[in-house]
Amino acid sequence: MRKVAIAFVAAACWVMAAAALEGASLPAEGDRITVTLDVLLDRLAGADDQVRAQARQIIPRYGADAVPGLVKLLAREEAPVWRTAFICLRDIAHQPAPVTMDQRVAAPPRVAVQRALAGVFLENASEALVRRALDLMPQVWAEGDDPAPVVALLDRPELREAALRALNETATPMCLDAVARFAEDTSRDPVARREAAMALIGLSGWSEASARARRLLADPDPGVAAVGARLLAESGEPADWSALRSAAGSLPPDIPDSLRFEFWDACLRFVDRAARAGGQWELAMAWYRDILASAPDTVTASGAVMGLARFGDETAVPDLLAVLDRPDAEQLANPALSGLLALRGRAAGRAIVDRWEQLPEDFRAAIVEHWGTSGGDFEAEWANDRARNADRPVRRAAVRGMVKGSRTAAAECLAAYLDAFPDEPFDAWELPLRRYAAEMVWGDEAMKRAAALAALQLVRRSKDEETVFEAMRWLKAYPVPEALDVLKAEIRSGGLSGVPTDALAALAATMIRDGDRENGLALAREALAGASPENSGKILTALTAGGIAPELTELLGVIRSWQVLGPLPWQISAGFSGAFAEEPQIDFSAEVDGSGGKVTWKSVKETGPLGEVNLAGVLGMVEGAAAVAVCRIVVPDPAKAVLRCGSDDGIKVWVNGKAVFENDCDRGMAPDQDLIPVELNAGENRLTVVVTQRAGGWGFQARLTDEQGGPLQFSVVP
């Protein structure tokens, strides 16, 4: 009875489990479908391309779990199906290994793909599936994975190409050794051996490479031996040179020229490798000379010429020039010139210049162009010299090189060249000059100036509206005196907006100094008009840098005539309260108690460029004192103006007895430190200034402008 009960319960459990499984399978059409991996694989294999595209994105997320299903689909005949399966497998092979929270790293999904593909190679799979698996192999096989199943495929002619490709692209030492062994096996078909040998070309660095190459070089089959030469060329080791060189030099006379070329080309590649690796420079140069003397064709000889130049120094110059005297000079002239261009270093440049007259003219032109573009200091200097002094073709080439090379002197050289040869078409210079200006604007003052000179050429000579527009922008950013005619034209057309005011001011100062007062002043007005307080100081500095401020007095509104009284007693703690709370009494005939005795009014007419009054010079060096300065301003009409002052130290200002400003401070003097709006009556106005002295320098300056900072019509009563 008990056994029956147990059986009944077991059966019931089975029925319930079956029912549960039944419930977990795909519901009927119309119900919600649970997307499982199997569903996705079905969708990938289905007829709907778009559904397949969606499945393709999701399947790789299943990682190793998806591999078996995908490998089955890889065997399908329909191209869309197997191709998509292929890409999914590749995606999985590239996924990183999952990391669990206890820091254990599981095997990367790649391992699952590799095992599945190894199975494909070992089973009696269809040729199509094997090919596809071979295509996947390079993305799947790691260094320790045995390539033996794939190596075995080399014996199947219909799969050899694909197998060689797979082994070549996987390129682990095991793969390459296997291919090399196949190539060395003289019992095999020679064509197959050559194919295998060729599959090793370009692969080096595996431990057996050099030894394998030597064995192949000694192969009785000349095609295989040629591949051996090519492989040995990858070593660049001195110990390998003699074998390689000997093989090239001892080829039978009836060997095809194309094959002979392969051996000599291998020698060339070998020396290139050795030269680049360093540490055997003299050997490499000697080998190049050997090849140059012995090569049976001019291409290999060209390579030797190039090698001497690329890796050599000034000692190669005679070799490069000597090829021009060879019977095959016509074919070696190009590499000789290319070689001269490739040489680096001052000594090499000097060696070429020493032989300058021996060079054909086209060589000279090419060399100066190259040196102008990318030569060192010596070469650039020579190019600069040729750009000014040579015959036209060489001169032109030198200038062109300098423009290309963004040399600071290039713009001047080009201007001189174009002046010397007015028939030179400008078109070919336009775009290089634009590029030149664009690079030079980032540089130091000299380079910016060069950019401006280049821009000036473009403005003057280009017929392209856009080019002229951009060039004017550059010119406005850095106006140069040479551009006066252009800037004058811009002044007349009102086109100077946007130009930095300090740049304009500097140019204005230059123009006035050079005698063009009218236009210089016009430019200065432009610079001052609307200048912000921050900029006005810069402008004033720029305008006075050349010492021409007296000529700008009227423009700047500098006040140069004062009556000054002091030093008067003053204490720092008092500030402008106390004695200077009200405007001091002005009586030019009075004698007043000053600091250290009686003081009287003094007339001051000698001021600095911006009207600076040196109170310490006029009144004496004191500390803890103050001075009063008065002037009388006459304006024809009532005016709102701005009094722009600088002072050391504090300053208080009255206009017609009314206090309009005070700044009790401790500072050095600079122009336009305080901008004070004032209202002037028509006729005479009294301007009174008190300047305090704490210690050190003592002085003030003042100028009067309209509200925009431009000139104000006024005079000062002497």
Add this chain to the structure above:
Amino acid sequence: MTDSGTAGHRISRRRFLATAGAGLFAILPNRGHAGQAARRIGPNDRVRVVVIGNGGMGTRHTEALCANPQCELVGLCDVAKGRSMPLLEKVKTWLGQPVPVYQDFREVLARPDVDAVFVVTPDHWHPLLTIMACQAGKDVYVEKPVCTTVEEGRAMVEAARRYGRVVQVGTQQRSIPVFQKAISLVRGGRIGQVTHATAWVGVNGWQVRQENYTDPPKGLDWNLWLGPAPWAPFSMERYMDWMGWHDYARGGQLTNWGIHLVDVLQWGIGQDRPLSVQALGGSYRGNAGQDNYETIEAVLEYAGVTATWEQRHSNTHGGKGYGIAFYGTDGALFVDRGSFVVETADGRREWVGEPEKSWAYPPHHDNFFECIRTRNRPAADIEQGFRSTSAVLLAGIALKTGGKLRWDGDREQFIGNAQADRLLRRAYRAPWHL
């Protein structure tokens, strides 16, 4: 992935080997010539050129070259007589006389009187043709993208330097005034310090399609067309739409337009070695199994600048379906082949350039010919073209590997990712090798 020799296709490799001729399997048939360097071009000489690859792009180049007084067209070459012969008829009109036509480029390289070649073939042939032409002593104009792997590109640069050849890349935007002007503004600080740049284009429309295998058309040397790429039986879908196939074009629009636009991007920011790259993408409407994705978003990190590549449906910025944008601290600049637009606090200005007449741009040719004479590096030197190509190739690798890849631009390998490093090279089908 490849699709070589799917079971059931009896148009087999063996048959091609038999019909291709014993010459292909001479001992090392890579080189069909003895090396003879080209002559020195005098100031009054015309450069003698042959155009290899006579399809649409080759036709454009040929037409421009026929009109260029600096050169003399002395031959055409294509593995398909169906391309070279119709072009020959046009050449007769342009030049008033025929030129020799070749099917095997090695015969061209063996001619000592040829000074330079234009390589206008499908992408997978660009590297080897360029290298072999250098080894034959010729100067080379090679179309973009210059290579399908970073290893190939470096080998091309090495060949140019080793044999002293001038190699110009077909990134003709370097010679187009609208780009030169725009870049002069960017480099000149017009928009301040550039902190971001983006290049954008529409979706990649080249797709891998279901193949119908047939015999190749008469006059097409299919084995030579495949060249170093893996063996595959002929289909018109593969031959005509090779841009969709990863074996011949590593990226579709990513490498077709990507190199043009990323070249300008790198030119503007003054850098050509990204520090890192990340990419996402796919073909979301179908064709999930193709490697040249329809939609891609890639991010390249440079020192001080982030750059993005956008490739997607209905992709416009400011009404422009492709272009490059630079974003700086003081404004932005947008440029394409027709115009550039500058937006700063001063306002917006647009400058329109000359309409583009042809993808084969004569001033870019002229620059090539001039450098043949002077032996100076051309405007789009192979090193530069390689750097621009490798940037988009890296994006393609990032698409395959996922995650952020850090790049060592000096050693030209990824940092700490040997698996990704394997994608920097590809095996060549014997007898071809780099």
